[in-house]
Amino acid sequence: MVAVLAHIFNVVSPQKYLQVVTQQRNFKALPQNFNPRTGLITECLGSVMRLTVDKSLAFGSQIEFDAINGSQVLPLTTPLAVKCGFSVESDPWGKTRVLVSLLNCFAKNEDDSEFDLNMRVRVRGINKAEQDVFEVEKTCTYNQWAPREILCDRNYMEVSVNRLPGEITALKRQPRMAKEQTFDQWTDTVSEAITSRYNIWRMVFFTPKQKAMVLEDALNTGYGITTTRSRLVLRSGYDMPETYVENVNGVPMKVIRVTTYFKKQWSVTMLDTVAACPTGGVVFTDELITWNFPLVTPLMSSTENKIIGMVMGIDGKQIDSAQMADRGYSLTTTDTFIVMTLPVGGQDGYYKSHCVNDQYHIRYTIEPMLELFWSEGGFDATRYKVLFPIKTPFMPRPPQSVDYTAVDQKVFDVLLGTFLYDVELVNITFSTGVLTVVEANARGFNVQEQRFQNGSKTFRLQVSFSDPVVVTNQVDLVVTVYTLPLIYSFLILPEYTPFSYSTSFKATLQDVILPTVSGACDKEKFHIMISFGNMGKNFNIMLGTRDLTPERSVDYDVKENGTHMILAVPFLAVDVAFELMYPSSLRARLDVLLWEPTNKWSLSDFSLACNFPMTMTECFSNGSMSALAVKVQSVSQLVPRQLTLRDPKCKPKFSNDRFAYFSFDANSCGTTRTFYDGVMMYQNEISLGDEPPISQQAIKGVSIPFVPEYRVTVSCFYTVNDTQTIAFFTNPRESDPLPETGFGELQVLLRLALDGSYKDFYVEQDFPVGRLLRKPLFFEVALLQSTDPRIELVLEDCWATLKEDRNSAPRWDLIVDGCVNLVDHYETVFHPVSPDGVQFPSHIKRFEVKMFAFVQDNIVLKNQIVVHCDALLCDVNQTDGLCKKLCPSPIPLKTARKVRRDADHDQFQRAQLSSGKILLSSS
Incomplete structure (x- = not known):
């Protein structure tokens, strides 16, 4: 018990409590009979004396009172107080009041008008072995006694009646108050000694039944019975067995009724006494x-x-x-x-x-x-x-919570009250544990007690949103609910009665900075950067359709700090989706999803699509072709190894779950060839053919009708010195953009032979080449590397210019629309190509012209020429158009042109030509 009390006083010190109770009440000015040294106040209030022990003396101490009877000191116990006319009452703030009847057992009475009262007050501190003793002496004067005086105090009832002979006679006329009957004739000479306490014969209590006692028994029972010079005094506690309750107009009253018999010699005197005190109403x-x-x-x-x-x-x-x-x-x-x-x-x-x-x-x-x-x-x-x-x-006064929280400052500011000053806040239970007020303030919380003049107080608490005692809950993407659950623990003084109060405060704030994703691409990888926002890394990362695991983080070279994360994903990684194929690139997309796993919230959805260098279709000058088929996202059920060309026997040279690679000759696997005015196109198709994928075949006799449609058309367009590839498209995704065209090359070469045997040719280092006027020039136009015998090379036009620019003037036509220029006096001569030493004669055209120079007004413009030709590729079986054009007969030379060809000019001039310059030589 001592340890418990010690703990309590450590929590709420006596000095603290004294400060509390001092402010509880606005006390009036102290009476003049206040003794500042002892803290005692004595006052005479009619038939009672009041002793007040001030709180400054009483607080934190044990107070005991003694009644003084001459030299005898008697501890004022509860039974003694009831029997002798004392009552003691203390308020919660430490003030104690003692009411003492002037007719108490120990007062010195002088003629029932002057009363000397002596008491002793003993004050002992809880932790003190010694005690302070204060003597109280007070004289009160009261000479206005009524024939009957009744006092209802806190713990006893007191009635006193006048017992003088003259009064007794009067009392005979009022038998209920006090009456006298004698066996002898009553005379005024009867002494007052007849009705003294020593002459009490017996006492009859009415409960309301009669119950007789002798004086000694009545005193032993606990009644106070005394006589003064002029009065008989009876005092009874409220719970004495001879008292009873009488209901008067609904108000219960405790009643004591006694008839006292006095006997001396041959006379008997009776006095009736009754007291009634309310206990309700x-x-x-x-x-x-x-x-x-x-x-x-x-x-x-x-x-x-x-x-x-x-x-x-x-x-x-x-x-x-x-x-x-x-x-x-x-x-x-x-x-x-x-x-x-x-x-x-x-x-x-x-x-x-x-x-x-x-x-x-x-x-x-x-x-x-x-x-x-x-x-x-x-x-x-x-x-x-x-x-x-x-x-x-x-x-009931349940505490009221007032929330002064400034959400923008992110600090809970809450008030709890109101309480009386006898309530002390001891500790607060937070979500993380219990803290005393001192500990809470030391931690950085602000716990304040706010007092008011009306005797009440409140408790104010400030806690930052960021403190761990605050429970946070993200209710949607950008809103956080901050919750401060509290259990306040109090003590009620001075009894140290504990009680608690639970409450909770919430604040909603749109303060979530969501994580963001950004990215870029190089030629090989996606480079992704993730900014965490203010959530920390409290989310999952999904790449494509899979969450990023620690194992895959190593593959993607993941690096992170407290605020960011970066990763590099190769464009051929399994988490990358393919969108489109181009002849020399692949359009790939990486989807990044940041999601919160508890509530399944999507925090950030990011997609990055880039074109990565990758040859998808190649057209070679020898007529062979290669194509890479890719399972794009629009046909996600495709099995690449089941793809074929038009000829189902032509399957991929290589395949996996995402790619199928084909390589084939232009005249195989069902490849078609089409000519368009000198342009030749090879075309094939990649598809699933007639056989559905394995996953779509009948299972246990049940056919699954859905077969993904996949059709890729691969085309190569050949023109002279230029090859273009038309890319594929798939159905039914008509909204998908068509990929760009790929590039290849078909080489057609114009070269000059050393002589008419066409076995040796001038090379680039030999130019410019010199020729005498009218000496033959042997030209050959050849389609190189092509292995398709169905192609025929046709010369459409050939002409000569002074400059390398084929569109420059002047110009002299050598071949027009596949025929020699009939207006040329020195006619161009075609030479047939024999199959000896030549694999594909249709791929070569040979012609001969005489060396000439351009003159105007008989002046040689320049001593060089440059020969240009336009060539066509035709089907050998084609029967119309330029490919099979018949040439007309020669016609006479026309001289109307201002610029003419002069074969007799022998002026020599050397110049360097990238296309092969031919100089007019003078020897």
Whole structure:
């Protein structure tokens, strides 16, 4: 127990609590009889004396009281206090009040008007072995005793009646109050000693049945019975067995009724004493206390009652009408009740915190006093004083949470209240554990206690969103909900009663910076950069259709730091999708998806498509062809190894799950050839043929009808010195763009032979070549490397110019539309090509011209010529057009042209020609 108390006081120190209670109430100025040295106040209040022990003395200490009877010191126990007229009450703030009846067992009484009261106060600290002792001496004067005085204190009822002979005679006329009967004639000479305590013969208690006791038994039972010079005093606790409850107009009252018999010699005197104290009659609302006191009580033996005086008081002290009005009190009467009203929360009472089922409640306490003075039938009067502590029912006051959070500052700022000053915050349970107030502030939280003048306080707490005690939850792509769950733990002082309160605060903020993806390509790889945003790497990365695993991260050369990640993915990796094929490149796409695995949210969806260098179709000058078929995304069910050319026997030279490679001659595998005005096209087709893929064949007799359509047309267009490839397309994806055209080369060469045997030819280093005027020039136009015997080379036009520019002027036609120029006096001569030494004679054309020079107005323009030709490729079986054109007969030479051919000019001039210059030589 000592350890527990020590722990409690470490949590809430006595100094801290003293600070709390000092601010709880706005105390009025201290009375003049306040002793600042001892902290004790004594006051005489009519028939009672009030001793107040100030909180500054009482706090944190154990207080005990002693009654002093001459040289005898008696500890004031509860039974002794009831029996002898003492009551003790302490409020939660440390102030203790003791009410002492002037007719108590130990007062020194002088003529029932002056009373000396002595007490001793012992104060012992909880952790102190020694104690402080204070002596209290107080003299009170009170000489206004009524024939009957009744006091209802907190723990006892007291009634005193006048026992003098003159009064006894009067009492005979009021037998319910005090009456006398004698066996001898009563005379005024009877001494007061007859009714002294020593002459008490017996006492009869009415419960309401009669129960007789001798004085000694009554005293041993716990009743207080004394006599003074003029009065008989009876005192009883509320729970004594001879008391009973009488309901008066709905108000329960505790009643004690006793007849005391005095006997001396041959006379017997009886005195009736009765006391009745209310134990109920209070009605509560949230704002008002109403105390109903019966207008007629068991104390009244006549219906002819007259209230002479009616006074209200607080804490045993009377207050006047002005004070009542100022404090909102009222005291009125009805036909059946005396009604007192008091506002809940008035300044003369106090609130106190309580815990009920771990819920915070408060209760208001006030001690009003009602003092009545009445007479019955115009004779003897009764003074009646009731000290009636009132406590309201427990009023639930669940704490209210006020959220002052500034979301943009990312700091929870919350207020919890209100509480009375007797509530102390001990610790707070966060999501990560429990912290005392000191620990929370040391950690960086801001925990403050805010006090108000009305006796209440609140607790304010500030916590950053970024602290680990705050629970974060991303509710959608950009919104985060920050939650601060709290359990406040309190103590109610001074009882150190614990209770707790759970609450939670939330803040919603659009503060999520989503991760982003960017990328670029080089000739071999996709280079991807991922920026984490402010989420950290709390997401999965999907490349294509698969999540990026640690094993594949090694393959893709993944590097990362706290904010970014980079990776390099080869364009032929399995996670890359193929979109389109071009003759010399492949269009590939890498899809990158960042997704949150808990809620399956897509955080960023990025696609990067690039063209990577890769030869898809090649057309060779010898007529062979190669083609690479790729499984593109639009035909994802394709099995490449099942592809064929038009001839189903022509299968891929190589295949895997993504590619099929074909290589074939132009005159094989069903390849077709078409001529278009001198342009020749070879064409084949890659498809699935007549056999569906294995995955689509019948399974257990059930045929799956769907077969992916895949058809790739491969075409090569040949022109002189130029080859073009038309790329393929697939159905039914008509929206897919057609790929660009690929390039190849078909070589046709114009060369000059050394002589008419056409066995040796001038090479590039031999030019320019010199020739005498009218000497023959032997030209050959040849299609090189082609192995197709169905092709025939046809000369369409040949002409000579002075310059390398074939479109320059002047110009002299040598061959026109496949025939010699008939207007040329020195006619061009065609030479047949024999099959001796030549594999494909149709691929070669030979002609002879005489060396000449251009003259104008009989002036040689230049001593060189350049010969140009246009060639066509024709089918040997073609029967129309230039390929099979018949030439006309020679016609006479025309001389109308200003620029003419002069074969007699012998001027020599040397020049370098890239196409082969022929110089006119003079020798």
